[in-house]
Amino acid sequence: MTILLETRNVTQRFAGLVANSNVSISVQRGEIVGLIGPNGAGKSTLFNLIAGAFRPTEGTIVFDGEDVTALPAAERCQRGIGRTFQVVKSFESMTVIENVIVGALVRTTVMRDARRKAHQVLAFCGLDARADVLASDLVPSEKRRLEVARALATEPKLLLLDEVLTGLTPVESQKGVELVRRVRDTGVTVLMVEHVMEIVMPLVDRAIVLDLGKVLLEGKPADVVRDPKVITAYLGDRHAVGA
Amino acid sequence: MDQAFAQRRRRDLIVAACLAGLAALVPLFVKDVYYQNIMVLTLMYAALSQSWNILSGYCGQISLGHALYFGLGAYTTALLYTKFGVLPWFGMVAGGLISALVAMVLGYPCFRLRGHYFVIATIVIAEITLLLFQNWDWAGAALGITIPMKRDSWLTFQFARSKLPYFYFALALACIAWFVTWWLEDSKWGYWWRAVKDNPDAAESLGVVVFNSKMGAAAVSAFLVAVGGGFYAQFVSYIDPESVMGFQFSLLMALPAVLGGIGTLWGPALGAVILIPLTELTRSYIGGSGRGVDLIVYGGLIIAISLARPQGLVSLFARKPKADARPVREAVAS
Numbered sequence: 256m257t258i259l260l261e262t263r264n265v266t267q268r269f270a271g272l273v274a275n276s277n278v279s280i281s282v283q284r285g286e287i288v289g290l291i292g293p294n295g296a297g298k299s300t301l302f303n304l305i306a307g308a309f310r311p312t313e314g315t316i317v318f319d320g321e322d323v324t325a326l327p328a329a330e331r332c333q334r335g336i337g338r339t340f341q342v343v344k345s346f347e348s349m350t351v352i353e354n355v356i357v358g359a360l361v362r363t364t365v366m367r368d369a370r371r372k373a374h375q376v377l378a379f380c381g382l383d384a385r386a387d388v389l390a391s392d393l394v395p396s397e398k399r400r401l402e403v404a405r406a407l408a409t410e411p412k413l414l415l416l417d418e419v420l421t422g423l424t425p426v427e428s429q430k431g432v433e434l435v436r437r438v439r440d441t442g443v444t445v446l447m448v449e450h451v452m453e454i455v456m457p458l459v460d461r462a463i464v465l466d467l468g469k470v471l472l473e474g475k476p477a478d479v480v481r482d483p484k485v486i487t488a489y490l491g492d493r494h495a496v497g498a
Numbered sequence: 499m500d501q502a503f504a505q506r507r508r509r510d511l512i513v514a515a516c517l518a519g520l521a522a523l524v525p526l527f528v529k530d531v532y533y534q535n536i537m538v539l540t541l542m543y544a545a546l547s548q549s550w551n552i553l554s555g556y557c558g559q560i561s562l563g564h565a566l567y568f569g570l571g572a573y574t575t576a577l578l579y580t581k582f583g584v585l586p587w588f589g590m591v592a593g594g595l596i597s598a599l600v601a602m603v604l605g606y607p608c609f610r611l612r613g614h615y616f617v618i619a620t621i622v623i624a625e626i627t628l629l630l631f632q633n634w635d636w637a638g639a640a641l642g643i644t645i646p647m648k649r650d651s652w653l654t655f656q657f658a659r660s661k662l663p664y665f666y667f668a669l670a671l672a673c674i675a676w677f678v679t680w681w682l683e684d685s686k687w688g689y690w691w692r693a694v695k696d697n698p699d700a701a702e703s704l705g706v707v708v709f710n711s712k713m714g715a716a717a718v719s720a721f722l723v724a725v726g727g728g729f730y731a732q733f734v735s736y737i738d739p740e741s742v743m744g745f746q747f748s749l750l751m752a753l754p755a756v757l758g759g760i761g762t763l764w765g766p767a768l769g770a771v772i773l774i775p776l777t778e779l780t781r782s783y784i785g786g787s788g789r790g791v792d793l794i795v796y797g798g799l800i801i802a803i804s805l806a807r808p809q810g811l812v813s814l815f816a817r818k819p820k821a822d823a824r825p826v827r828e829a830v831a832s
Contacts, residue, residue, distance in 0.1 A: 306703060332705035344700035346693050348761070357693045361705035364686045370500055409705055 259284045259444050260305065260413055265314030267300050274300040275311070276468040282413065287435065287445040289459035289476070291452065293489050296465040298448045299341060302417055305446070306338040307331040319412060333361055337411030339402035341418045341448070345390035352377065352386040354401055358408030373408055380404040380434060396427045403434065407443075414438060416447040420454050432458050456480060464488065510680060510763060518673050525665055532782075534661040538733065540774040541668035542726055546747075547754035547766035548675035549722035554752065555761035556679075556688065557715035558695025559609070562748045563620030566627050567597040567720040569743030571727025573631065576643045576737055579654075586655040590728030597724035601716040609712045624748060631739040642738025645731065655732045664733050671729060672767065675722050679763055682718070691715050695761070723751070753796060757803055759810025768811055773799065 260282040267275040275297045282288050290298050304311050305318075307328035315324045323331055337358075346354050355373035356366075363369050377383040380400045385393065390401060399419050406414055420431045428451075435458060439445050449455035456462070456476040463473040466488040472479060479485055521541075525534060546568065554560045574593030578584035584592070608619045632640045650657045657663045682688045690711040693701035698708045731737050758769030776799075777792035784791045807813055 308699070308703075328702040329705050329707045332703060338703050340700065340703075344697045346696035346700065348696055349692055353689065353692070357689050357701065357706065358704045360686045360689055366684055366686075367500075369686075370503070374500070405700075405704060 257284050258282070259319060260446070261317040262301070262305065263315045263317065265301070265304060265311045265316065267297075267304060267309075268312045273468050275304065278314070278465070278468070278470055280463050280470060280473070282444060282446055284412075284444055285439070285442070286461060287439050287447065287459045289455045289462040290446060290448045290465065291450075291455065291462055291479075292465035292471070295467075296488075297468040298465055299417065300468075301465065302338070302415055302446075302448055306336055306415055332409055332411075335410070335412035336415065337406035337409045337413070338415040339399075339406055339417050339419055343395070343398045343402055345393070345398055345401055347389070347391040350387050350389055351382060351393065351401060354390050355404050355408045358405040361409045376404045376408045379407070379437070381430070396423050399423070399431070400434070403438075407438065411443060413444045413446060416445060416449075418448055418450060420447075421450050428454050452480060507680075507684060514673070514676055514680070518669065521669055522666070525662055531661055534665060536775050536778045538661060538664050538668045539778065540770055541665070541672045542730065542733075543750060543754055543774050544767045544770035545668065545671040545675040546723055546726045546751045547758075547770055548672065548679055549719050549726070550751040551755045551761065551766045552679060552682070552691075552722075553712075553715040553719035555755055555765070556683075556695065557691035557712055558761070559712055559715065560617050560752075561620040561719075562617055562745075562752060563622075563624030564719070564723055564751050565743050565745060565747035566620075566624040567601065567723040568727035568730070568747050568751070569627070569631065569739065570597045570600060571724025572731035572737050572742040573637060573643075573727075574724070575728035576645055576731045577637060580643055580645060585653060586728060586732050590725045593724040593728045594721040597720040597727075598717040601720035602713050605713050605716045609709060609716075621745070621748070624743065625745070628739050628743045631743060638738070640738060640740075642736060642741070645735040645737075647735060656735070664729075667729060671726060676763075676767060678718065678722065683763060687711070687714055692761070749796075753800070755810075757799055757811060759812035762810060762812045764815070765810050765812045772811070 258281050262278055262280050265275055265278045266273070278297070278301060290301065292298050303309060305316060307323070307326055307330070310324065315322055317323070318331070318334060318336060321334070323334060326334070346357065352370070352373050355376055356369050359369040359372040359376070363372070374383065374386065377386055380403055382397065382400055382404055385397060390398070393401060403416070403419060416435065420428045423431060432454065435445060435447070447455065447459070459476055461473065462476045462479040464471040464479060464485050471484055471488055472482055524537065528534060528537070550561065550564050571590065571593035574596055575586050575589030578589040578592060579586055604623055608616060608623075611619055631637060637643070645656075647656060647658055648654055650659055652663065655663075655667075690701070690706045693704070693706050694708050694711045702708050727742060730742065734741075754769030754773050755766040756769070757773055758767065759765030773796070777795055780795050781792045803810065
């Protein structure tokens with residue numbers, strides 16, 4: 256396996272608040288990696304830095320052998336980084352298929368090809384029956400899937416999923432888990448931020464735990480959930496004693 | 499589904515061609531010069547509003563300063579003709595290119611602003627340019643420019659005896675503006691613009707270069723509006739800063755689109771066909787003492803629209819929800 260994404264000593268400060276401090280992680284091609292940690296651990300910040308929503312205060316981000324630290328989000332998308340947003344950001348006045356076409360247009364300017372690609376992706380995500388519905392008329396779980404579909408239409412090498420499984424019913428999240436597996440099976444590497452441990456742990460090949468802006472631990476999911484440091488980070492010292 | 503989409507696109511094109519054909523026949527039956535004048539203005543505002551709609555409707559960058567480009571088009575055409583003898587046809591194109599360039603130069607700083615701040619910037623810049631022209635002696639300052647009338651000719655685009663040539667030119671302009679919109683709507687640019695309007699952050703994450711999208715929309719929009727301005731200069735054959743760059747033009751470009759449906763293909767034309775005759779007629783019927791009644795009509799219409807049809811009048815013609823779009827519950831369960 257080769258490294259697809261690497262962050263080297265990435266630090267992000269917001270007016271005195273250190274959201275990420277010296278974070279170095281790497282993601283191998285073909286992996287599903289979970290990025291977990293309690294609230295305020297800096298998961299979303301790290302995601303935004305990788306996706307290019309803003310530039311890190313210090314450190315470099317290397318994607319596919321290239322330093323992308325200075326590249327804006329749109330160019331990173333062209334390089335093959337796709338993302339979803341924690342707070343869903345659909346194009347509300349556009350239909351579902353139109354939302355996805357926007358993503359597909361990164362790879363082609365021929366409208367017929369973009370449209371065909373969009374239909375394929377919608378079918379893959381189980382949204383094809385809703386293609387001509389306005390995005391604003393979708394229910395929340397469908398909007399999540401639309402976010403994934405839109406990102407997939409850009410044909411990413413790396414897909415960043417920001418809490419796509421959070422807040423869904425058990426049936427919906429199970430379908431989400433299957434979708435993520437199928438995405439990986441098509442050769443896309445997945446890095447996902449998730450809150451809900453019991454959903455994400457069976458899914459990921461490797462888990463990286465962030466706490467207070469730093470990498471606390473990384474390893475196999477089964478080991479990570481048993482680690483006293485992780486339990487302390489999530490639940491506090493009192494519970495760690497027993498573990 | 500692709501076929502349904504292609505069919506709808508084709509149907510739009512056919513309907514537009516039929517409407518244009520019908521419109522072309524109207525002067526055969528309406529000989530009254532006063533009504534012909536209203537028709538010319540209606541078509542011109544349809545074209546202007548359609549052009550405004552590209553930047554403000556599709557791309558979502560509300561401009562209330564498009565009078566600037568209208569004025570630049572009018573002045574470029576008039577100045578090139580009166581000072582250098584350049585035919586208005588070239589003048590209109592030159593005005594368009596200058597306006598597109600100005601739009602991009604102004605866009606460079608202004609497109610970093612969002613929402614209300616952008617709107618205010620457009621108003622202020624247009625007003626400043628108006629003041630500059632009022633004090634620019636070479637361009638006639640506040641007195642303006644009178645375009646000397648010669649023989650009626652398509653070459654100099656001057657017609658003292660008949661309104662018909664203006665009518666057909668305005669019709670062609672409206673058709674071009676419509677067709678450009680139609681064509682761009684199903685292109686990368688069209689999708690980029692709408693994505694930028696709905697959510698710039700999400701657009702950026704999908705590879706849309708937000709800044710370039712806005713610049714492109716501004717350039718196309720300004721070009722077309724300036725051609726309309728050049729036409730207007732020839733049509734009225736006398737221009738001064740207030741009469742081509744005044745704030746009312748910015749409003750008159752925005753209102754038809756708002757009334758008919760902002761960011762839609764048919765909205766601006768529909769809005770113009772209702773709004774312009776209505777205001778022109780109320781102005782003439784109420785007469786001299788009724789100055790401002792047309793503005794009351796505008797205001798009343800906008801209030802009525804925002805209460806009853808916030809999406810604009812075109813939403814009356816909107817497609818019914820498709821039968822194969824399954825209801826929400828079912829889709830979730832499957």
